[in-house]
Structure formats: structure tokens, C-alpha cells
Amino acid sequence: MRRHSIIARLGPADTSRIRVQEPGSEVTQIHFIDGNGRLGFGLGQMVDQLGDCSIRPTDTALDLALLAAMVTAADTRLSRATEAQDSWTREIDLYVPVCNPDLWKTASGLIVRMLSFLTGDRWRVFFRARHQDYRQIIKTRTELFPPTFDCLCLFSGGLDSFVGAIDLLSDGAKPLFVGHYWDSSTSSSQEICAEQLGKVYGDLATRYVRARVGFPKNLVRDSKPEETTRGRSFLFFALAALAASGFDRDKTVYVPENGLISLNVPLDPLRIGAWSTRTTHPFYMARWADLLRLLDMAITWQNPYRFLTKGEMLSECANTPFLERHLTETISCSSFTKARWKKLPHQHCGYCMPCLIRHCAIMHAFGNDPTPYTLGNLGTRPLNSNKAEGQDIRSFQLMSQRLAQHPELARFLIWKSGPMSDYSDQEIAKYEAVFVRGIAEVGAILDRVLVRP
Numbered sequence: 001m002r003r004h005s006i007i008a009r010l011g012p013a014d015t016s017r018i019r020v021q022e023p024g025s026e027v028t029q030i031h032f033i034d035g036n037g038r039l040g041f042g043l044g045q046m047v048d049q050l051g052d053c054s055i056r057p058t059d060t061a062l063d064l065a066l067l068a069a070m071v072t073a074a075d076t077r078l079s080r081a082t083e084a085q086d087s088w089t090r091e092i093d094l095y096v097p098v099c100n101p102d103l104w105k106t107a108s109g110l111i112v113r114m115l116s117f118l119t120g121d122r123w124r125v126f127f128r129a130r131h132q133d134y135r136q137i138i139k140t141r142t143e144l145f146p147p148t149f150d151c152l153c154l155f156s157g158g159l160d161s162f163v164g165a166i167d168l169l170s171d172g173a174k175p176l177f178v179g180h181y182w183d184s185s186t187s188s189s190q191e192i193c194a195e196q197l198g199k200v201y202g203d204l205a206t207r208y209v210r211a212r213v214g215f216p217k218n219l220v221r222d223s224k225p226e227e228t229t230r231g232r233s234f235l236f237f238a239l240a241a242l243a244a245s246g247f248d249r250d251k252t253v254y255v256p257e258n259g260l261i262s263l264n265v266p267l268d269p270l271r272i273g274a275w276s277t278r279t280t281h282p283f284y285m286a287r288w289a290d291l292l293r294l295l296d297m298a299i300t301w302q303n304p305y306r307f308l309t310k311g312e313m314l315s316e317c318a319n320t321p322f323l324e325r326h327l328t329e330t331i332s333c334s335s336f337t338k339a340r341w342k343k344l345p346h347q348h349c350g351y352c353m354p355c356l357i358r359h360c361a362i363m364h365a366f367g368n369d370p371t372p373y374t375l376g377n378l379g380t381r382p383l384n385s386n387k388a389e390g391q392d393i394r395s396f397q398l399m400s401q402r403l404a405q406h407p408e409l410a411r412f413l414i415w416k417s418g419p420m421s422d423y424s425d426q427e428i429a430k431y432e433a434v435f436v437r438g439i440a441e442v443g444a445i446l447d448r449v450l451v452r453p
Contacts, residue, residue: 002026002083003091004220006074008066010097011037013133018095021126025093028220030073032066033134041069042213047138049209050243053176054145060295061245062137063098067111067125068238069213070094075119075231077219090121099135101127107294114287117418118278119230149176149207152244153254154236156180157189159330159358160305163317164256165193167304169201170318175254178240179210180232187212189331196326200319211239233279237288237301244299251299255280258310260438261357262303263431265417267395282306282431283418307430309438310357311364320365328371332358350375351389356396360442382450390451397451400443403436410436 003025007018011033020027030041038044043065050057057065074092084090098104104127115123153168155161155177168175177194181187194204213235217225237255244251257280264277278284285301292299305313317323333348333355348355350373359378362369375389383390402409410432414420420428 001085001091003093004028004074004078004083005093005095006030006070007095008032008070008097010131010134010137011035014097014131016128016131018128020095021093021124026221028073030070030215030219032069033137037137039137041073041215042211043069046209046211046213046239046242049211050246053149053206053209054147055176055243055246056138056140057242058245058297059099059136059138060103060297061242063096063100063104064295064297065238065242066098067094067096068235070096071115071231072213072235073215073219075121076226076229077215077217077223079224079226080228081224083223084121088120092121093124093126095126095128097130097134098127099130101129103295107291110287110291110294114284114291115231115234117281117284117287118234146248147176147246148174149247150174150249151252151254152176152178152240154178154240154256155190155194155208155210156236157186157193157331159327159332159361160256160258160261160310160313162193162197162327162330163313163323164254164305165197166323167318168254169197175207176243177204177208178236178243178253179208180236180239181210181212182214183337186331186336189329192329193326196322196329200322209243213239230277233284236279241292241297241299245297253299253301255285255301255303256305256313257303258308258313258357258361258438259306259431259434260309260441261354262306263414263417263435265399265413265435267392267399278418281418282420282423286422307434309364309434309441310361311441312437314361314365324366327362347372347374349373350378351383351392353392356392356446357438357442360445363445364441378446378449382452385451385453393446393449394451396439396442396446397449400439400447403439404443407436 003022005020005025005027007029009029009031012035032040034040039047078090080088108125111125112123151173153164153175155165179190181190194208198204240253244253262280280303288301334352337346338349348371359369383393385391385394414431414435
């Protein structure tokens, strides 16, 4: 196990000595600006696209995006297997150059709390002033016209984000869609979904920006890449904030995600925090609102589907015929490429938690699921609960049985994945209700599947 210190350098002139807080830690330096003054690792790609949309982000928002890129570097390039004492919890220090260090230092405790909640690691964040040669990284473009967008929407190529896009466009909104991709599968899904939306609601080419923010596999000495990517939403949210900061009017960022997966309550005693993602958990969303307030960024986050199950999202979509025709082009699987080990094309596995929620939601809404799954027709044979194909199904069955026998447990279970103290009693009751309905929606299909030890 090693503590890691990740240091961001802005370019060739950024050579000032940085005192590392933990002298024995493994130091990795990342140079974010090349000799031509352009941001690397995907950040420059996003800034250029925003410029083409007449959007010039603020320096504070760019600092936030740089911090998020460093989080991504640490999260994806530090192996939990070799770099953590317990094969999960890593110890990571980030050294970030920013425009206004005093402003950021007031937010450091909150940032650490957010990252620890999101990834389960032990973080520390240290801020220093940008080198004088890099005070202004984003060049002013004289040809900019005020952007015509009235909101932003995260766009991932997933089924929930597809519904969110349909509903906004059907309502006459003018959103800027913000995406992030890494592999060819997610990139292709996003492109196809955007193309299909464009055929009905007008070309999205001028209102869709996305970046490929990532780092070489050998970035950190003697560490293999990490596949869990628990911190990915920090980058996704930061890219949205980067875009929103260039708006003149009020900025609302829509984060489409169904309530069951947002809460992501551990389904059995063994599925504790380390195994449950928290990308849109209500506590995490509230902390983002706090962070933007501290940074004086007037941006509002909104998840309009937080009190709906995935099946309810699909049923209530503003254009269900269009959704039903194209839902197979979206990706929900937690590991869409793993089918290659069976020499199959990239496709949904059919047995991970997101796949199961997806399948049951589509069955709830439309009565038939045309999605190709590696494990299809769940009821045709008994499944092994000791193997991946049966583990999450059994977990859903156990939770479904618990709630059927003791429905009052729901009010306590929704607190297991994170605090809910930011919300009123009425809102907490709605979260409780969507959890119960969500489990029932999944149980309607999975309770009939035979799973054996």
C-alpha cells in the first residue's frame, strides 16, 4: 500500500517547488498544458467545443474542471488491489493550481467530504496559485455571440439521459447537452442517440458538447489501471459546471436519473458502501449545491426524476413511441464490453444491477424488452447465486421479500446509502415511496427467477 501525491503542472514554465505533505508518498506529476498553450487530456477539447457554441467558461469553473480531471486520474490509474491496505481504500493527496487559492481553501473540507463519500477513499486537497504565465488559460474570442441555450442536460448515452433529453426537447426547451466518454462503446451510443434525437427535434450538432478526459495507463509508476471508477460523476458534473459558467442567464443543469438508482440502497448485508455507486445520491447532489455556492457559481442542479422509478420514467416519457423504437441504442450495463470474453459483440450482460433495473423497467412500461442481453430469458434455467449471473438477482429477491414482510423498514433502509438530512420530511417520504415502488417493479419480474446457492 502506498499513499499517492498527484501534482498538476500547467506547462513548461510551471516548475516551482511544491512541498509534498507526505514525504514518503509516491509522487506523480501531470503536465496539463503543452508547449502551444493548449490544455490536454480532453479539457482543451471541451473548451474548444464550448467556444464554438459561443460559451467562454470562467476561470473558477476551469479550476474545477482541472480538479475533476485530477480526481479522474487518481481514481482510474491507482489500482485498489495494490495501492490500498484493504484492497479498496486508497490514500490520495491532490495538489491543484488555481486562480484564487484563498477561495478554494474555504472549500477544501467540503471537497474532501464529497470525494470520500463518492469513492470511499481518503483524500486531501491542497491549492496553490497558478504560475503567472498561466493566469489566463482560456483565450478571449472576439466573435462570441450570447449563447441561445436556456439550460443544460447531462447526456451519457444511457436510457435515463435519453428520456431526459426527449422530455426537455418535447417541452420546447433549448438545452445544451454535455457528455463525457472514454471507450468506443459509450462514444458510439452517445452519437447514435444524438443522431436519432436530431431526426425528430432538429440537429444536435451545434448543441451537444462532450470530452474524452482520460490518462495513459502507465501514468502512475507500478500501478495498473482501476476499473471501479467510483469518481466518474465528479468529472461529469464539473464539465457541466464548466459549460454553465459561460451562460449569462440563470443556469439549471438537469441530471436525469431514476430515484431507485439514485438512492442505490444496499440490497443485502454484504453490499455495503464500497459496492454501491453514489453518483446522483441526494446527499451528494446537495453537496454539489454547497460547493458551487462557496465558489460563487450560480448554478442549480435538478433531477426531475428523483421520485420516479425507471419504469415510471419510461411510461411517462413525452414521446413514448420514439423512445420505444430507439431504447435498444442506449447503454445501461455496468460493463458493456465484457461480452468480448465470450467472443460476443459488445452488449448488455443482463445480470448486473443496472441491466436488471433496465429490463424490469422496460417490461413494466412496454410489456416487452427488445434489448439483446448476454443472459437473456432469465426464467429458462436455474441460476447460481455464487456466480455473477445470480448474485444481483438474489439480492433483489432478498430485498423484495424483506419489504413484503416488513414494509416499515423502507424508512430506515433509505438512509443506509447516505444521509438524507438535507431534505424535508415530505421529500424523505417520497424517497421512501420510490424505493418501495422501485423494488416492487424489479420484483415483479425477478421474484419468478429461480436462483440457487
